Amino acid sequence: MKIESAKLRASAKGLEECPSSNLPEFAFIGRSNVGKSSLINALTECKELAHTSSKPGKTQRINLFTVNDSWTLVDLPGYGYAKLSREKQGEFNREVSAYLTERENLKQVMLLVDSQIEPQGGDLSFALWLQECGVPYSVVFTKTDRGSDSKTANHSGQFRAELEAYGLEPNKIFMSSAKTKKGRGQILQWIEQQLPK
Numbered sequence: 001m002k003i004e005s006a007k008l009r010a011s012a013k014g015l016e017e018c019p020s021s022n023l024p025e026f027a028f029i030g031r032s033n034v035g036k037s038s039l040i041n042a043l044t045e046c047k048e049l050a051h052t053s054s055k056p057g058k059t060q061r062i063n064l065f066t067v068n069d070s071w072t073l074v075d076l077p078g079y080g081y082a083k084l085s086r087e088k089q090g091e092f093n094r095e096v097s098a099y100l101t102e103r104e105n106l107k108q109v110m111l112l113v114d115s116q117i118e119p120q121g122g123d124l125s126f127a128l129w130l131q132e133c134g135v136p137y138s139v140v141f142t143k144t145d146r147g148s149d150s151k152t153a154n155h156s157g158q159f160r161a162e163l164e165a166y167g168l169e170p171n172k173i174f175m176s177s178a179k180t181k182k183g184r185g186q187i188l189q190w191i192e193q194q195l196p197k
């Protein structure tokens with residue numbers, strides 16, 4: 001899919017502030033700092049569309065970007081950022097879970113998992129929760145440019161095995177890097193397949 005345009009439509013505090021839309025939405029979720037905003041920029045080839053930071057906790061709102069005037073990419077706040085107050089974490093969790101479970105035009109959740117660290121319980125729990133809620137999701141391993149191929153394969157293989165052990169079946173699993181754009185073509189193709197013809 002060729003990206004002709006990508007622009008910020010809204011930056012919402014919660015589901016209520018998300019403008020109603022008929023365009024199919026694809027939402028990116030994962031631990032703080034996993035690379036959600038960076039991957040959105042890599043997919044759209046717009047360096048500064050979504051704001052990124054080396055410090056976790058950068059994205060604090062539900063940011064909706066309209067792509068090619070025909071579908072929407074959604075950048076969500078990350079989970080598991082320990083430095084946030086418990087109150088703020090609770091607020092994020094409520095807002096993000098309301099968006100994920102109640103947004104009518106949400107087509108697919110992309111659950112991002114860092115390929116450079118051992119499988120994290122929080123990521124597995126999140127996949128379990130999505131499946132329990134009946135939310136369609138895919139897994140995207142990020143930052144594959146960072147370590148050796150064997151380390152990346154080892155971590156992603158362990159996480160896949162855990163998914164399987166819990167009977168979890170993401171629709172798709174992608175390997176990606178925002179830096180080298182690995183996986184960009186496959187992710188965009190998968191999104192394109194889900195757009196109305």
Ligand code: GTP
Pocket residue numbers: 030031032033034035036037038039051052053054055056057058059060076077078079142143144145146176177178179180
């Ligand atoms: P929050 O908004 O805080 O939840 O984080 P996020 O998941 O949006 O992460 P973000 O895209 O801001 O990236 C976090 C850090 O990881 C930044 O320093 C990025 O440059 C770096 N990063 C993201 N993706 C990649 C990647 O594919 N490769 C490498 N080497 N670094 C990456």
Ligand code: MG
Pocket residue numbers: 036037038051052058059075076
């Ligand atoms: Mg972000």
